[in-house]
Amino acid sequence: MAHTPYPSSYYAFSANPVPERPALAGEVETDVCVIGAGYTGLSTALFLLENGFKVSIVEAAKVGFGASGRNGGQIVNSYSRDIDVIERTVGPKQAQLMGQMAFEGGRIIRERIAKYDIKCDLKDGGVFAAFTSKQMKHLEAQKRLWERYGHTQLEIMDAKRIREVVKTENYIGGMLDMSGGHIHPLNLALGEAAAVESLGGIIYEQSPAIRIDRGANPVVHTPQGRVKAKFIVVAGNAYLGNLVPELAAKTMPCGSQVVATEPLSEEVAKSLLPNDYCVEDCNYLLDYFRLTGDRRLIYGGGVVYGAKDPANIEAMIRPMMLKTFPQLKDVKIDFAWTGNFLLTLSRLPQVGRIGDNIYYSQGCSGHGVTYTHLAGKILAEALRGQAERFDAFGSLPHYPFPGGRLFRVPFTAMGAWYYSLCDKLGI
Numbered sequence: 001m002a003h004t005p006y007p008s009s010y011y012a013f014s015a016n017p018v019p020e021r022p023a024l025a026g027e028v029e030t031d032v033c034v035i036g037a038g039y040t041g042l043s044t045a046l047f048l049l050e051n052g053f054k055v056s057i058v059e060a061a062k063v064g065f066g067a068s069g070r071n072g073g074q075i076v077n078s079y080s081r082d083i084d085v086i087e088r089t090v091g092p093k094q095a096q097l098m099g100q101m102a103f104e105g106g107r108i109i110r111e112r113i114a115k116y117d118i119k120c121d122l123k124d125g126g127v128f129a130a131f132t133s134k135q136m137k138h139l140e141a142q143k144r145l146w147e148r149y150g151h152t153q154l155e156i157m158d159a160k161r162i163r164e165v166v167k168t169e170n171y172i173g174g175m176l177d178m179s180g181g182h183i184h185p186l187n188l189a190l191g192e193a194a195a196v197e198s199l200g201g202i203i204y205e206q207s208p209a210i211r212i213d214r215g216a217n218p219v220v221h222t223p224q225g226r227v228k229a230k231f232i233v234v235a236g237n238a239y240l241g242n243l244v245p246e247l248a249a250k251t252m253p254c255g256s257q258v259v260a261t262e263p264l265s266e267e268v269a270k271s272l273l274p275n276d277y278c279v280e281d282c283n284y285l286l287d288y289f290r291l292t293g294d295r296r297l298i299y300g301g302g303v304v305y306g307a308k309d310p311a312n313i314e315a316m317i318r319p320m321m322l323k324t325f326p327q328l329k330d331v332k333i334d335f336a337w338t339g340n341f342l343l344t345l346s347r348l349p350q351v352g353r354i355g356d357n358i359y360y361s362q363g364c365s366g367h368g369v370t371y372t373h374l375a376g377k378i379l380a381e382a383l384r385g386q387a388e389r390f391d392a393f394g395s396l397p398h399y400p401f402p403g404g405r406l407f408r409v410p411f412t413a414m415g416a417w418y419y420s421l422c423d424k425l426g427i
Contacts, residue, residue, distance in 0.1 A: 002206075003206055004060065004061035004062070004065065004206065005061075005062070006061075006062055006065060006069065006186075007065075007070065007337050007338075007339075008335065008337065009069075009070055009186075009258070009260075009335055009337040009339075010260035010292070010296065010298070010334065010335040010337075011069055011070065011073075011184065011185060011186035011187075012069070012186065013335065014184065014187075014292075014293075014294070015186050015187060015190060016119060016187050016190055016191070018063070018190050018193075018194075021062075021063070021203050021204065021205040022204060022205070023204055023205065023206040023207045023222070023223075023224060023225075024058060024204035024207040024222045024224060024225035024226075024227070025224045025225050026224075026225050027225060027226050027227075027228065028056060028202075028225070028226075028227050028228070029227075029228045029229070030054045030055060030056040030202075030227060030228075030229050030230075031048075031053045031054040031055065031229065031230050031231065032044075032045075032048055032053055032054070032055045032056075032229055032230065032231045032232070032233060032383065033055075033056050033057075033058065033218075033220045033227040033229035033231075033232050033233070034055060034056070034057040034058070034232075034233045034235055035057075035058055035209045035220060035232065035233065035234050035235055035236055035240075035243070036057070036058075036059060036060075036066075036234070036235035036236040036237065036239070036240070037057050037059035037062075037063040037064065037065075037189075037193060037203055037205070038064060038065075038066050038067065038068035038069075038189065038235065038236075038237065038239075038372070039068040039188075039189060039192075039368065039369065039372035039373060039376070040235035040237065040361055040362075040372040040375050040376055040379075041057055041059075041233065041235035041376075042057075042063075042068075042189060042192040042193055042196060042376070043108070043192070043372060043373045043374075043375065043376020043377065044233050044235060044375070044376035044379045044380055045057055045196045045201050045376075046112070046192060046195055046196055046199070046201075046376065047376055047377050047379075047380030047381075048380045048383065049196060049199035049200060049201050050199065051380065051384060053380075053383070054200070055196070055201045055202075056201070056202045056203075056204065056227055056229075057196070057201065057202070057203045057204065058204050058207045058208070058209050058220060058222055058227060059203060059204065059205050059206075059207060060206075060207065060208035060209070060236075060239065061205065061206065061208075062205050062206075063189055063190055063193040063203060063205065064185070064186045064189030064190060064193075065239070066236075066237065066238060066239040066339070066340065067237060067238060067239075067339050067340060067341050067342075067364075067368055068185060068186070068188075068189045068368070068372070069185055069186035069189055069339075070185070070186075070258065070337060070338075070339025071185050071256075071258075071339060071341075071368065071369060072182075072185075072256075072258060072278075072280075072288045072289075072290070072298060072300045073182045073183050073184060073185045073278070073290065073298065073369070074126060074180070074181075074182050074278045074280065074288060074290065074369060075105075075106045075109060075126065075179075075180050075181040075182060075183065075278075075369055075370055076126060076180055076280065076367060076369065076370060077102060077103045077105070077106055077146070077151065077177060077179065077180060077370060078102040078103070078146070078367070079098075079102060079347075079348060079349065079365075079367055079371060080347040080348065080364065080365035080366050080367040081346065081347040081348050081365075082142065082145065083095060083098060083099045083102055083145055083146075083149060084141075084145055085348075086098045086099070086348070086396070087099075089346075089348075089396065089397065090392075090395050090396060094392050094395050097388070097389060097392040098392055098393070099148075099149040100149060100150075101374055101378075101389060101392075102146075102149060102151075103146075103149070103150075103151045103179065104374050104377070105369070105370030105371055105372070105373045105374040106179055106180065106181070106370050106373075107179075108373040108374060108376075108377060109183070109188070109369070109370065109373050110122070112188075112191075112192060112195065112373070113183075113188070113191070115195075116191060116192070116194070116195040116198070117191075118187070118188060118191030118192065118194075118195075119187060119191065120183045120184045120185075120187040120188040120191060121182075121183060121184045121187070121292065121293035122181060122182075122183050123181050123182050123183075123276050123277075123278075123290075124178055124179075124180075124181040125176065125177070125178055125180060125181055125275060125276070125277035125278070126176070126177045126180025126181055126182070126277060126278050126279070126280070127157075127162070127165060127166060127174050127175070127176055127177075127180075127277050127278065127279040127280075128142075128174050128175045128177070128280060128281075128282055129162065129166060129170070129171040129174040129279055129280070129281045129282065130171055130172055130173050130174050130175075130281075130282050131170065131171060131172065131281065131282065131283065132172065133172065135282040136172060136173045136174075138282065139156065139173070139174065139175040139282065140156060142175065143156060143175060151179070153177060153178040153179045154175060154176065154177055154178075155175065155176040155178075156173070156174075156175055157173050157174045157175065157176055158173050159171070159172050159173055161173075162174045164274070165273070165274065165275045165277055166272075166273060166277075166279055167271055167272055167273070167274065167325075168324050168325060170323070170324055171281070174282075176277070180278065181277075181278065182278040182290045183369075184292070184293065185369065204222070204225075207222040207223070207224075207225070208222060208223065209221070209222060209236075209243055210222060210223060210243075211243075212232065212243065212244070212358070214354070214355055214358065215355075216356075216357075217230075218231075218232050218357055218358060220232060230357065231357045231358070231359065231383055232357065232358045232359070233358075233359050233360070233379055233383075234247065234358065234359070234360040234362070235360070235361065235362075236362075237341070237342045237362050237363075237364065237368075238251075238253040238254075238340035238341055238342040239253075239340065240362070244354070244358075244360070246354070247350075247360060247362060249400060250344065250345070250350065250363075250398050250399065250400050251342045251343065251344055251350070251362060251363050252342070252343045253340045253341070253342055253343070254303050254304065254340065254341055254342075254343045255303065255304035255309065255310075255338045255339065255340050256300055256301070256302065256303060256304075256338065256339060256340075256341060256366070257300060257301065257302045257304070257310060257313045257316050257317050257336070257337075257338050258298060258299070258300035258313075258317070258336070258337055258338070258339065259298070259299050259300070259313065259314055259317045259318065259321070259333050259335065259336045259337075260292065260296045260297070260298050260299075260333070260334055260335040260336075261296050261297045261299075261328065261331050261332065261333055261334060262296065262331060262332040262333075262334045263294050263295050263296055264291075264295045264296065264297065264331070265295070266295065268327075269291055269295040269297075271327070272291070272297065272325055272328075273289075273290070273291055276290075276291055277290075278290035285301070285302070285303055286301060287299070287300070287301035287320050287324065288300050288301065289321070289324065296334070297321070297325070297328070297331075299317055299320065299321040299324075300317065301317060301320050302316050302317060302320070304338070309338050310338065313336035313337065313338060314333050314336045317336070318333060341364060341365070341366055341368060342362055342363045342364065342365070343363065343365050343366075344362075344363035344365055344398070344399070345399040345400070346396065346397065346398075346399055347365040347366075348363070348365070348396050349361060349362065349363050349364055349365070349371055349375065349393065349396070350362050350363045350396070350398050351375065351378070351379075351390060351393035351394050351396075352394050352398075353382075353394075359379050359382060359383065361375040361378075361379055361393075375393075378390045378393065
């Protein structure tokens, strides 16, 4: 059977040691079969196991193979579309519930790290960096919005203040969120997988789900085995393929590109990010960057719609990195990789149930690190019969892409080009 290894990323290079996990062979029975061993699946499994469920996870490749092990590693609060958009979409009652949950994912991550002693280079502090006065006004409104929902660890920064924490002349100001932060994302996933196994959960790697038999007694089929379960949780996101056609029809995989430099001296690292905060800018097609535990600069950005791998990732990202930090012109890039995330038309996650016993969450739209950990909790709550928070997400509309699957890439790229032009023109 084909073996799918991790991509050649900095995260795979620096991953903590892990045991070999077998592929599924034969038939097993469980309470819940989770499809996908990324953050959504691992978070769901952990919450279920902590509440007495028997859980098996089938993973097409390796734990954290997808976006969970390739992303920028930033703990960013709220959703890809903020709470004010949700207020206009679903009304005040559901929005209040969604707003209360908008900052929970980061707390769950920190709780998991502490409870299960996960070694993943956790650092506190995240910066939203503004290029224009319009973006600063947005950040000031965002601060007021978040504070209305009880989130108070925020500081608006003027030009002088932001240059104290991000040593570049690019930004006119920003907002610091001390409940944000950053982690080694693959090591977080690996630590959560170890926690799943410590509670009796079973993870089968190299075991892609190729078919689901729906009905009162659902079955997940893999190339060499099958899982009979009472419930199924679909948590494959951008790497799910067409396993569940009705989910694939309302989403689009997109690629984000990331590079990691060679290790920097302590002096150079402090000359970039003296407080070791992570940063993302406020553009529609945003850049993001941070330092790793061994003082490399991780720099990411650029979106490829339809998730086709670019021919030369370094050629895409290096100019963006040097525009931010021109002093790195002679620094070598050691790693360059791409990772796919799943985009929805509304930029809001899609949560729901198919029939009586197949649950899903997908479409983080670039805000996956925190949201997926929250998603695991609300999916587990729903399986335990507590569906209020699950239903709040379920009330969000799921729109198909204009033109269907054939035209979703060009239409979305056209929209992104327009917003990118607005960013460049400052309008």
